[in-house]
Amino acid sequence: PGSFAIGPDTCAALERFVRAGGLLIADQGAGLLNEAGASYDAAGPVCKLLGIKRTDGQLYYEKTEVTCALPGGESQRFSAWGHEKLAPVEGAPAYEDGSPIVVERALGKGRTVFLNLTAADVPELRGLFNKLPALARIGDGRPRGYEVVRLDRSGIHYYGILRDYRVKGEDSPVRMRLGEPGGRHLYDVRSKTYLGRTSVADLALEPGQVALLASVPYEVTGVQFVGAGEATQGETLRARLTVLADGQPGDHVLRVDVIKPGGAPAEAYCRNVVTRGGQADFAIPFAPNDPVGQWQVRVRDIVSGKEMGVSVELGE
Numbered sequence: 001p002g003s004f005a006i007g008p009d010t011c012a013a014l015e016r017f018v019r020a021g022g023l024l025i026a027d028q029g030a031g032l033l034n035e036a037g038a039s040y041d042a043a044g045p046v047c048k049l050l051g052i053k054r055t056d057g058q059l060y061y062e063k064t065e066v067t068c069a070l071p072g073g074e075s076q077r078f079s080a081w082g083h084e085k086l087a088p089v090e091g092a093p094a095y096e097d098g099s100p101i102v103v104e105r106a107l108g109k110g111r112t113v114f115l116n117l118t119a120a121d122v123p124e125l126r127g128l129f130n131k132l133p134a135l136a137r138i139g140d141g142r143p144r145g146y147e148v149v150r151l152d153r154s155g156i157h158y159y160g161i162l163r164d165y166r167v168k169g170e171d172s173p174v175r176m177r178l179g180e181p182g183g184r185h186l187y188d189v190r191s192k193t194y195l196g197r198t199s200v201a202d203l204a205l206e207p208g209q210v211a212l213l214a215s216v217p218y219e220v221t222g223v224q225f226v227g228a229g230e231a232t233q234g235e236t237l238r239a240r241l242t243v244l245a246d247g248q249p250g251d252h253v254l255r256v257d258v259i260k261p262g263g264a265p266a267e268a269y270c271r272n273v274v275t276r277g278g279q280a281d282f283a284i285p286f287a288p289n290d291p292v293g294q295w296q297v298r299v300r301d302i303v304s305g306k307e308m309g310v311s312v313e314l315g316e
Contacts, residue, residue: 001027001118007035011045018049019108026050027115028084029059050114051105053087060084061118068093068101080117145207146174154250154277156303157215158189165208173204180215187214192305194219218247220304223254225297227282230313234288237312241273241280243301249278253302258284261293261314272302284312292316 003026006014011031018024031046032054033039039057040046047053061082068076085099092100095116103114145164150157159178178186180199187194188201189212195201197219203211220243227239241256243249251274258269273280284297292314300307 002029003031004029005033005035005037006031006046008045010035011049015049015107018110018112021109023110024049024112025115026112028082028118030114032057032059049107050112051089051103052100052114052116055085055087058085064095066093066095066101082118083116086116146205148176155217156250156252157184159213159215161203161205161211161213163205163207163209173202176201176203176213178213178215183217185216185219187216187220187304188212189214189303189305194304214303216250216303218245218249220245220249220252220301220306222306223299223301223308225282225299225308225310227310227312229311230315231284231286232315233286233290233292235286237284237286239282239284239297241275241282241299243275243278244306245278249275251275252278254280255300255302256282257298257300259296259298261291261295266290266295286314290314 014024026046030050031040031044034044044054059082064080064083066078066080068078080101083095083099083101085097088094088098089100089103092103094100099116100114101116103112103116105112105114147162147164149160151160152158157178157180159176161176178199178201180186182199183197184199185194186196186198186201190210195213199215201211201213205211222244224242224244225239226242228237231237241254243252243254254273254275256271256273258266260266269284273282295312295314296309297312298307298309
């Protein structure tokens with residue numbers, strides 16, 4: 001919701017998506033501006049795609065009680081927050097000023113749905129969504145109220161999953177099927193759990209909670225710290241960090257914690273290290289007044305949770 005800035009190239013890509021059979025849903029203000037934040041005229045490309053015409057280019061956020069007439073003689077009453085002033089659309093339910101509330105349009109093999117309101121209060125609008133023909137057709141039993149974002153790097157696929165805090169649903173675990181090819185290994189990053197060679201995860205998320213999954217083309221077997229086991233005050237200890245796996249590792253993030261002899265972390269030396277191809281250099285520039293004794297270095301791979309520790313004896 002609230003996709004105010006949409007450039008012509010993006011709009012053209014959306015039109016191709018719809019014509020090929022896709023369903024595009026937009027709300028108040030969609031495409032009001034171009035990619036640079038400048039206003040379109042009343043007949044901008046997004047208006048043409050959605051089948052609407054803006055009359056003043058302004059957004060209003062007052063609360064209005066409306067009754068929306070739906071196909072089949074049904075109607076739905078709900079509270080609408082805000083709307084744009086639009087030219088009337090024949091056959092579309094309308095506000096008192098004539099602006100349409102909902103505009104559905106067939107385009108190629110797909111459809112567009114424009115909601116002339118702020119589509120933020122999902123529970124309030126659920127009844128409307130369930131009765132709109134274009135939206136009713138997409139009901140397939142899948143869980144609703146989840147947002148999934150994917151990031152790829154060096155063969156590792158990360159999935160961030162957020163359960164919308166506004167949507168109440170079943171408390172039972174939700175099965176997430178990622179559509180990954182066979183043979184990949186799945187990790188629950190936040191719980192440091194290896195889920196096996198699979199593309200399916202059963203997640204029990206409360207509203208507002210998140211999960212982070214990583215699909216990896218190899219199994220991580222450990223991490224390694226190779227460096228001297230001793231150093232002196234004022235000396236820089238250098239080491240090589242390696243992600244161990246049953247295949248060629250990609251770029252991993254390693255958390256390195258350096259612990260003083262008394263058990264307190266040496267914050268200046270602790271950090272996240274990004275490996276390249278599973279390897280990275282690491283240095284501890286010991287200060288001349290650092291306490292002598294046995295220091296600990298702990299290395300943990302963020303994706304898999306695999307970790308190891310070594311001792312470093314610091315002398316005068």
